[in-house]
Amino acid sequence: MGVVAALAALQGCATYSDGIGRMDALIAAGQPADALKSLGEQSSSRQDEVLYLLNKAVLLHQAGDYPGSNAALEQAKPLMEKYAVLSVSEQAGALAVNDILRAYGGAHYERIYAHIFAALNYLALGKLDDTRVEVLQMDDALTQIPKDTPAPSGFARYLSGLIFESLGEWDDAMIAYRGAYEAYRAYPAGYSVPPPESLQRDLLRVAAHQDLNDELIRYRQVFAVKENDSGDDLRGKGEVVLILESGLAPLKREIITGVYAADGRLVTVALPYYQSRVPTVTRATLSATGGPAADGELVEDVERMALAELEREMPAIVARAVGRAVVKNKTIKQSERQGNDALGLLVNVAGLLTERADTRSWSTLPSRMYIARLPLAPGRYRLTLEARDAAGVMVGVREYNDIIVNSGTKRFIVEHWVVPADVVPRPLAHQPAVIDQRRRN
Amino acid sequence: MITVLKRLGLLLMMGVVLTACATKVERMSPDEVKDISGRWNDTDSRLVSEEMIDDVLARTWLGEFTGQRKRDPAVIVGEIRNLSHEHINMQTFVSDMERVLINSGKVVFVASSEERKDVRQERGDQDLNASDDTRNAMGQERGADFMLKGTISTILDTEGKKQVRFYQIDLNLISLADNRKVWVGQKKIKKYVTGPSVRP
Numbered sequence: 001m002g003v004v005a006a007l008a009a010l011q012g013c014a015t016y017s018d019g020i021g022r023m024d025a026l027i028a029a030g031q032p033a034d035a036l037k038s039l040g041e042q043s044s045s046r047q048d049e050v051l052y053l054l055n056k057a058v059l060l061h062q063a064g065d066y067p068g069s070n071a072a073l074e075q076a077k078p079l080m081e082k083y084a085v086l087s088v089s090e091q092a093g094a095l096a097v098n099d100i101l102r103a104y105g106g107a108h109y110e111r112i113y114a115h116i117f118a119a120l121n122y123l124a125l126g127k128l129d130d131t132r133v134e135v136l137q138m139d140d141a142l143t144q145i146p147k148d149t150p151a152p153s154g155f156a157r158y159l160s161g162l163i164f165e166s167l168g169e170w171d172d173a174m175i176a177y178r179g180a181y182e183a184y185r186a187y188p189a190g191y192s193v194p195p196p197e198s199l200q201r202d203l204l205r206v207a208a209h210q211d212l213n214d215e216l217i218r219y220r221q222v223f224a225v226k227e228n229d230s231g232d233d234l235r236g237k238g239e240v241v242l243i244l245e246s247g248l249a250p251l252k253r254e255i256i257t258g259v260y261a262a263d264g265r266l267v268t269v270a271l272p273y274y275q276s277r278v279p280t281v282t283r284a285t286l287s288a289t290g291g292p293a294a295d296g297e298l299v300e301d302v303e304r305m306a307l308a309e310l311e312r313e314m315p316a317i318v319a320r321a322v323g324r325a326v327v328k329n330k331t332i333k334q335s336e337r338q339g340n341d342a343l344g345l346l347v348n349v350a351g352l353l354t355e356r357a358d359t360r361s362w363s364t365l366p367s368r369m370y371i372a373r374l375p376l377a378p379g380r381y382r383l384t385l386e387a388r389d390a391a392g393v394m395v396g397v398r399e400y401n402d403i404i405v406n407s408g409t410k411r412f413i414v415e416h417w418v419v420p421a422d423v424v425p426r427p428l429a430h431q432p433a434v435i436d437q438r439r440r441n
Numbered sequence: 442m443i444t445v446l447k448r449l450g451l452l453l454m455m456g457v458v459l460t461a462c463a464t465k466v467e468r469m470s471p472d473e474v475k476d477i478s479g480r481w482n483d484t485d486s487r488l489v490s491e492e493m494i495d496d497v498l499a500r501t502w503l504g505e506f507t508g509q510r511k512r513d514p515a516v517i518v519g520e521i522r523n524l525s526h527e528h529i530n531m532q533t534f535v536s537d538m539e540r541v542l543i544n545s546g547k548v549v550f551v552a553s554s555e556e557r558k559d560v561r562q563e564r565g566d567q568d569l570n571a572s573d574d575t576r577n578a579m580g581q582e583r584g585a586d587f588m589l590k591g592t593i594s595t596i597l598d599t600e601g602k603k604q605v606r607f608y609q610i611d612l613n614l615i616s617l618a619d620n621r622k623v624w625v626g627q628k629k630i631k632k633y634v635t636g637p638s639v640r641p
Contacts, residue, residue, distance in 0.1 A: 074528070078478070087640040129523055136526045140597055 015254050016048065016100070017359040023055070024248065027364065028420040032062035047090075047103040050079050051360055054110070057117060058364040062416050066121040073118045080106045080114065095323055098270075099358035107309050108149045110362045112141055112156055113302075119159060120243060123412040128167055135160040135176075150191060150308040153183035155300040155369060158199060162241060165206065166410040174206045191304030196297040198373050204231030233375050238405035240374045240383065242286050242296070245416040247279020247367030248423060249302045252310075254357035259322055267325035270357040271317060274307055275425040279367040281395050281417045283388040286372040288381045296370035303367050317358075324355070366416065378407045387417055395419065479606055479634030481529045489610050490537035493626045497614060498545055502623035506586070515549040516542065516614070517585035525595035525608065538589075551585045587623065588615050602636040 019042050026035035036059045044052045053076035060069035083105030093101035106114070119134040138156050145151050161176035181203060184195035200223045207216040208230035220229060252272045261267050287293035328351035335344040374383070383400045398415065405411055469475065474484045506514045518539065523529050542548050552560055567576050591612035598605040607629065614624040 081636075082640070085637055085640050089641060130528065133523060133526065133528055136595075140526060140599065144599065 015356050015359040016051075017251050017253060017361075017363065020055075020363065024251075024363070024423045025420075027059070027062070027248065028418050028423045030418070032059045035059050036063070047101065048360065049103075050076055050083060050106055051104050051362065053079070054106070054114065054362050055364045057114075058362075061117060061121060061124075062418075066124050070118055070121045073114050073121075077114055080111050084111075094320060096327060097354050098324065098356050099317070099320060100356060100360075102358075104358075104360045106362065107306075107313075108145045109151050109302075109305050109309060110365070112138060112145070112152050113362065113365055115141055116152065116156055116159065119163070120245075120414045123163075123243070124414040126412075128163065131163050132167060135163050149312065150188075150305045152300055152302075152305060154180050154187065154193065154195070156180075157183055158196070158299060158371075159243075161202060161206075162410060162412075165202070166412075168408075170206060170210055173202075174210055174212070177202050177206060188308065191301060191308045193298055193301050193304075196299050196371065198297060198371065200225075201231040201233060204229060205234065206231075208232065234408075236407055237375045237377050238407055239410045240286065240376060240381075240403060240405060240413065241410050242284070242372040242374070242385065242413045242415060244281070244284050244296055244370040244372070244385075244387075245366035245414075246281045246370060246418075246422075248277050248418060249361070249363050249365040249367055250274040250276050250306055251363050251425060252357075252359040252361045253425075254359055259318060261322050261326055267322055267329070268355070269318070269321035269325055270355045271314075271321060272310065272357040272359050274303075274310060276303060276427070277367060277422055277424070278426055279417075280389050280419045280421050281387040282368065282370075282390045283392065284370055284372055285386045285388075286374050287384050287386070288374065288376060289384065291381070292374060292376070294372045294374040296372035298368060299371050300369035301367075302365050302369070306361065321355075328355075366418075367422070376405045378405055380404050383413075385415065476632070479604070479632050481525075481527050481608065483533070485608065485630055486530075486534045486537055488630070489628050490534060490541055493610070493612055493628055494538055494541040494545070496626050497612075497624050498542075498547055500624055502614070503547060510586075513547060513549045514586045515551050515583055516587045516589055517551050518553050519588040519590040519615075521589075521591045521593070521612075523593055525593050526597055527595070529593060531593075534593075549583070551583055557582075585617055588617055589613070590615060602638055604634045604636070606632045606634060 020039075023035045023038040023042075026032070026038055036056065039052065039055055039059065042052075053072045057069045057072040057076065060066075060072060083103040087103065090102045105111075115134050115138040119131050119138065122128075122131040122134060139160065142151060142153055142156060157176045157180035161173045161180055164170075164173035164176055177199060181195055181199055184193060184199070187193060200219070203219050204216065204223070204225070207213075207219060216230065220227065251274070253275050254270050255273050256268060256270050258266045259269050282298075284296035285293055286296070328347070332344050332347050332351070335347055372385075381403045383403050385398045385400070387395045387397070389395055396417070400413060403411060403413075471483070472487075476482065476484070503514065518535055521531055521535060523531055539550055543550050561579075564577055564579055568579060571577075589612060591610065593608065593610050595609075596607040598607075608631075610628045610630075612624075612626045613622050614626075615622050
């Protein structure tokens with residue numbers, strides 16, 4: 001009893017996502033260092049440690065401190081593994097009080113993104129061998145994920161293929177590109193991203209290089225290209241690969257609603273739902289001064305993946321919330337029967353205060369990922385990135401000087417783009433299927 | 442009687458809780474083996490370097506070289522690529538090998554390409570600033586006779602909480618005179634790691 005009351009006081013009146021508004025505003029204003037300070041000021045309990053490290057890693061990445069970002073990710077990765085294991089006491093706490101008592105180990109797709117971000121950091125530092133290590137870890141992690149769980153396999157394997165090809169490991173590149181193509185095609189309708197066209201060129205090129213003639217013929221038929229097309233756009237040239245992170249992932253908020261329990265009673269529960277944050281920059285063009293240009297292609301939609309994952313988890317979340325409500329009701333009834341009305345009232349109030357939804361998610365992930373690939377003859381270039389919104393209006397321009405391109409290799413550039421309009425929450429079609437909705441905020 | 446027992450039990454529990462709350466530090470000998478997470482650790486680095494260097498020094502190439510050239514061979518450490526699943530600290534591994542090789546007295550070590558940059562800068566500075574009798578002239582470096590290169594690879598076999606981690610370290614000693622590989626060494630390490638299925 002005392003425990004419940006104490007916990008009610010400790011939890012305070014805010015859910016996790018209520019507290020990060022200031023950090024989001026600073027990210028959107030292009031001040032990741034200040035956002036990092038704001039993140040540090042938030043109280044970080046052991047349960048939220050992973051989320052703190054993941055957000056810190058993204059903020060350091062945006063600030064350009066790639067080694068620092070990797071250090072945070074290296075701390076987060078073993079913790080994510082540790083918290084993936086069920087804790088007996090935390091489950092008991094979750095069933096008695098609320099889900100926030102469980103340590104947050106990250107959704108499956110967030111665990112893969114920890115590796116993806118580490119790979120992006122190493123790419124930005126130009127350390128291909130270290131990126132390769134992350135690619136192997138990513139591959140291992142993807143095989144551990146249970147089937148039918150939303151995971152960024154398409155983007156992860158596509159990135160792996162690019163890195164293997166850049167290191168001259170053609171067989172591994174072929175396997176990775178194939179895996180990427182299969183993954184993109186197998187994405188469920190809920191969050192489909194079509195296979196990027198550049199992936200088609202990659203499959204043709206690597207199949208031709210490796211003399212996999214049957215496969216090459218099959219790809220030519222499927223992609224409807226000419227008979228002698230072997231995707232050889234890169235003969236004698238190098239390539240600049242620009243990876244653009246746009247916007248911010250959706251934010252989980254809380255909704256108070258009524259659900260019918262197994263015995264037919266209506267119980268009040270707090271459930272999480274996602275608020276969309278539509279990225280502004282959705283078109284990007286990379287060009288060399290006075291030379292060729294390439295458009296960015298969408299390779300990942302984190303928002304849809306997050307939604308799909310929440311939908312998959314929802315039955316378990318609702319079941320736990322209903323179970324909690326039933327337990328709390330029983331406790332109230334018990335104290336009332338014992339004649340202790342004041343205690344019953346206290347438990348009732350404590351129960352209401354502690355019924356909070358778990359709104360923890362890695363919200364500083366980008367909302368969408370784009371890749372622009374520009375083949376260039378060997379030489380030194382100045383490149384320009386033009387970022388546009390969906391209507392084609394120019395949002396901004398960034399320049400990269402002294403980009404050296406060598407024949408047969410890829411030069412990677414990692415860029416992020418968040419503007420203030422990206423953190424404005426929008427209503428979403430996706431809500432948990434419930435009756436009697438009353439919004440708390 | 443029962444209250445006394447209850448008090449005793451409470452004190453005992455508090456004692457247990459309090460000891461669990463304090464940080465404990467235990468000094469260990471650097472040679473002691475303690476595997477905690479199953480990842481590459483200092484024991485692996487030490488085992489590999491000791492075994493492989495013992496192997497390389499015991500082979501015929503050394504006798505042939507000293508017989509022909511009448512001096513100890515100079516070895517330089519080239520690139521040892523990390524092709525594994527882990528961010529292994531290659532520097533400690535290379536340092537371990539260098540230490541064992543130099544201390545054996547049979548082989549001369551020369552600075553690797555990164556280390557040379559600083560040394561050459563210092564020598565260039567001495568050229569300008571040091572007095573004639575204490576100056577070390579440029580162009581007097583000892584050229585290496587052999588280069589040590591290698592790779593570390595891993596194979597992981599994972600099922601649920603169980604994992605078999607297999608490390609293979611391959612090293613080659615390549616003659617800089619004629620590109621011959623005079624020695625090829627290989628060491629395998631295999632670990633079986635079981636993760637916890639529940640946490641407290």
